[in-house]
Each structure stands twice: as C-alpha cells, then as structure tokens.
Amino acid sequence: MSSGVCTVAVDVGNTAVKLALREGDQVVDHTIKHDHSHWHLEAIHWVQTVVACQETRWRISSVHRHAAETLIEAIENEVDASTIDCITFxxxxxxxxxxxxxxxxxxxxxxxxxxxxxxxxxxxxxxxxxxxxxxxxxxxxxxxxxxxxxxxxxxxxxxxxxxxxxxxxxxxxxxxxxxxxxxxxxxxxxxxxxxxxxxxxxxxxxxxxxxxxxxxxxxxxxxxxxxxxxxxxxxxxxxxxxxxxxxxxxxxxxxxxxxxxx
Ligand SMILES: Nc1ncnc2c1ncn2[C@@H]1O[C@H](COP(=O)(O)OP(=O)(O)OP(=O)(O)O)[C@@H](O)[C@H]1O
Ligand SMILES: CC(C)(CO)[C@@H](O)C(=O)NCCC(=O)O
Ligand SMILES: [K+]
The missing domain is CATH 3.30.420.40 (ATPase, nucleotide binding domain)
Structure with a gap:
C-alpha cells in the first residue's frame, strides 16, 4: 500500500511489541518478542514492507521503558519523516x-x-x-x-x-x-x-x-x-x-x- 500519512500503533508490552496499522477498512497487525537483538529493526522493517508512506506517525504505548527507548531510538535513526507520540493517560x-x-x-x-x-x-x-x-x-x-x-x-x-x-x-x-x-x-x-x-x-x-x-x-x-x-x-x-x-x-x-x- 502507498499512502501520504500513516499512523502506526505500537503496544510495547513486557514480552512482546504489538504493531498495527490501518490498510483501507482493515487493521493489519504483527507481534514481535523483544527478547532478541534486532527486534526493533524487524519491527520497523515490517511497517516498511506493509506500507510506503510519505510520513509515518508512530503512536506508542509502553509498559516496558527499556524496550520503548530502544524502539524510539531506532525509529529516529532509521525512518525519515516520522513523528513519535508516546501516549499517556x-x-x-x-x-x-x-x-x-x-x-x-x-x-x-x-x-x-x-x-x-x-x-x-x-x-x-x-x-x-x-x-x-x-x-x-x-x-x-x-x-x-x-x-x-x-x-x-x-x-x-x-x-x-x-x-x-x-x-x-x-x-x-x-x-x-x-x-x-x-x-x-x-x-x-x-x-x-x-x-x-x-x-x-x-x-x-x-x-x-x-x-x-x-x-x-x-x-x-x-x-x-x-x-x-x-x-x-x-x-x-x-x-x-x-x-x-x-x-x-x-x-x-x-x-x-x-x-x-x-
Ligand atoms: N508465540 C508466543 N510467544 C510468546 N508468548 C506467547 C506466544 N503465543 C502466546 N503467548 C502467550 O502470550 C502471553 C504474553 O501475552 P502478550 O503478548 O499479550 O503479553 P505482553 O507483551 O507482555 O503484553 P502485556 O504487557 O500487554 O501483557 C504469554 O503469557 C504467553 O503464554
Ligand atoms: C499490569 C501491567 C504489567 C499489565 O501489562 C501494566 O499495566 C503495568 O505495568 N501497570 C502499572 C501498574 C498499574 O497499572 O497499576
Ligand atoms: K496487558
């Protein structure tokens, strides 16, 4: 899929990171355990293979600080034209x-x-x-x-x-x-x-x-x-x-x- 602005939802849990994005009327999702090296690159790669966006808006919710920090740093380094919102209550x-x-x-x-x-x-x-x-x-x-x-x-x-x-x-x-x-x-x-x-x-x-x-x-x-x-x-x-x-x-x-x- 190719698109202007895409929103990627990221739920950083204690075992795994769950990613989801809308594709037309459907939501596509993917789960990656964060217990191995390069999981963060795997997560970014999955998003890039599902959609090609001019701008990516990442909405991140996290209950695992270290995993969230690793992912945010990777997005900042690897993905052009992205904004990152860390969601709070x-x-x-x-x-x-x-x-x-x-x-x-x-x-x-x-x-x-x-x-x-x-x-x-x-x-x-x-x-x-x-x-x-x-x-x-x-x-x-x-x-x-x-x-x-x-x-x-x-x-x-x-x-x-x-x-x-x-x-x-x-x-x-x-x-x-x-x-x-x-x-x-x-x-x-x-x-x-x-x-x-x-x-x-x-x-x-x-x-x-x-x-x-x-x-x-x-x-x-x-x-x-x-x-x-x-x-x-x-x-x-x-x-x-x-x-x-x-x-x-x-x-x-x-x-x-x-x-x-x-
Ligand atoms: N392929 C899998 N790998 C790891 N855990 C799995 C798998 N399939 C099912 N599970 C189960 O999912 C549970 C983890 O659930 P989930 O992925 O929702 O947790 P999480 O990432 O810690 O998220 P949260 O922090 O929201 O609880 C584990 O207790 C495990 O039994
Ligand atoms: C209870 C968990 C671990 C469930 O993922 C998470 O929501 C969490 O870390 N909560 C913080 C403490 C609380 O919710 O009261
Ligand atoms: K949970």
Whole structure:
C-alpha cells in the first residue's frame, strides 16, 4: 500500500511489541518478542514492507521503558519523516477513577477505551469488565458511566509456570503454545501444573468479574459484558464460565482510535 500519512500503533508490552496499522477498512497487525537483538529493526522493517508512506506517525504505548527507548531510538535513526507520540493517560478520552492515573499502566486504559468503543455506552445496562491476559493479567472495570475504575493484577500463565519452576527443584517450566488437553485430577506433573494454573487463573477471573458486577447498585437483568484480549486470551477463553467476547490486540485498536492530535 502507498499512502501520504500513516499512523502506526505500537503496544510495547513486557514480552512482546504489538504493531498495527490501518490498510483501507482493515487493521493489519504483527507481534514481535523483544527478547532478541534486532527486534526493533524487524519491527520497523515490517511497517516498511506493509506500507510506503510519505510520513509515518508512530503512536506508542509502553509498559516496558527499556524496550520503548530502544524502539524510539531506532525509529529516529532509521525512518525519515516520522513523528513519535508516546501516549499517556491524558491522551485517552475516558475518565480515570484511580488513586494515581499517571502510575496506571497505559495498556489497561487503552484496552478499556477500545472495549468501550466496541460496546457503546447506550447499549450497556451496566458497567463492563475488560480482561487483558498477557505477561501480567489485568481484570479491570468500567462503570455504568464509562469511567475506568481500576481492577486487579495477577501473574500471567507463563509467569506462573516460570515462578513454579524457579522456586522448586522438581517442577519443570511448562509451555503454553501446545494444545495440551485439560486432565483433572492430573496423573502426571506437567498436566497437574497445566490444570492448576489454567483453572486457577480462569477461576480468579470469573470471581473478580462477578464481584465487580455484584458491587453495582442495579441488579443485572442480563449477563454483564466481559471483553477478553491478550496473548493468552484464546488459551483461557474455553475455561471461563463468565460469558465473554474475545478481541485480538485491543491496546493497538485503542491507539488507532484515539482522537487525532495535531
Ligand atoms: N508465540 C508466543 N510467544 C510468546 N508468548 C506467547 C506466544 N503465543 C502466546 N503467548 C502467550 O502470550 C502471553 C504474553 O501475552 P502478550 O503478548 O499479550 O503479553 P505482553 O507483551 O507482555 O503484553 P502485556 O504487557 O500487554 O501483557 C504469554 O503469557 C504467553 O503464554
Ligand atoms: C499490569 C501491567 C504489567 C499489565 O501489562 C501494566 O499495566 C503495568 O505495568 N501497570 C502499572 C501498574 C498499574 O497499572 O497499576
Ligand atoms: K496487558
């Protein structure tokens, strides 16, 4: 695609960098882990192979300072005619009801913003929950007025299995990119870790979400809306009891939908 001004959304997470840009009516995206050298050049190269732009506007949200600094330096050195906006809570048009908005992970606010755009306020009878299952899992609450009210943070699936392996002599680190079936009660170590973490996390999410909904003034007349995103969304989805919708790359979608600043 060739274009005048292109906006590239970049969600710098703790494990990976997610990139997205609009191509006509479609959003194309790409994920690159930032644990190897040259990942930043790979990211820039991906953008340059998808679009040829006279000017590139990078909208960056980051919860990982070092990775963000590496990418910004690479863009400044490698890409002509680019502007870089590092997004903060002030740029996101949603009321923030937490103790210190500047300390809130910007990914939490952007996925909440994107989730609110998916389900407009008028069609919601109550608040909604947004679950982002990445390196850390966040289970957040947007109230009936559309305000971001905070939520809960727990270790993600990979971090939990890494912590078990590091803190014990006999337990291996299990991998999550296999189609291991759930076997409970488990009759071997790997299945026991898999089932314990998976059902533990799914149960925690269900329990948190149900607390948020039951804390509301008005009793629910229909199931509350729960939006699920993040690298482990598809692994967790079959094990959640709360009805939910899964959407990929919500943070990037939030970035692309931010009102344009001049
Ligand atoms: N190919 C993959 N490589 C690494 N992790 C993967 C992969 N596929 C799925 N995952 C899972 O995705 C999770 C990381 O999710 P995600 O990419 O959303 O995290 P992240 O980059 O840390 O972002 P965030 O900071 O928003 O949590 C890991 O727990 C891992 O189990
Ligand atoms: C919780 C994570 C790690 C999720 O990516 C991120 O949003 C973050 O670093 N947050 C800062 C602390 C907070 O949101 O309260
Ligand atoms: K996240």
């Amino acid at each position: 002030d740029d996101v048009p949603i009321e923030v009801a937490v103790d210190s908005p500047s300390k809130l992970g910007i990914d939490r606010l952007l996925s909440a913003f994107a989730a609110s755009r998916l389900v407009p306020l008028q069609s919601r009878r109550s608040g909604m929950a947004v679950v982002d299952a990445g390196s850390a899992i966040t289970v957040d609450w947007i109230n009936h007025a559309g305000h971001f009210c905070g939520g809960a943070i727990l270790p993600g699936l990979s971090l939990q299995s890494r912590a078990l392996a590091m803190g014990t002599d006999a337990l291996p680190e299990i991998l999550w990119n296999t189609d291991r079936p759930l076997r409970l009660p488990a009759t071997n170590t790997n299945d026991a870790i898999h089932g314990g973490i998976l059902i533990g996390v799914a149960g925690a999410i269900d329990s948190l979400v149900s607390r948020y909904f039951s804390g509301q003034d008005e009793p629910l007349t229909s199931p509350g809306i729960v939006i699920l995103t993040g690298g482990d969304a598809n692994t967790l989805s079959p094990h959640l009891q709360s009805p939910h919708q899964t959407h990929a790359h919500l943070v990037c979608r939030g970035l692309l939908e931010l009102p344009v600043s001049q």
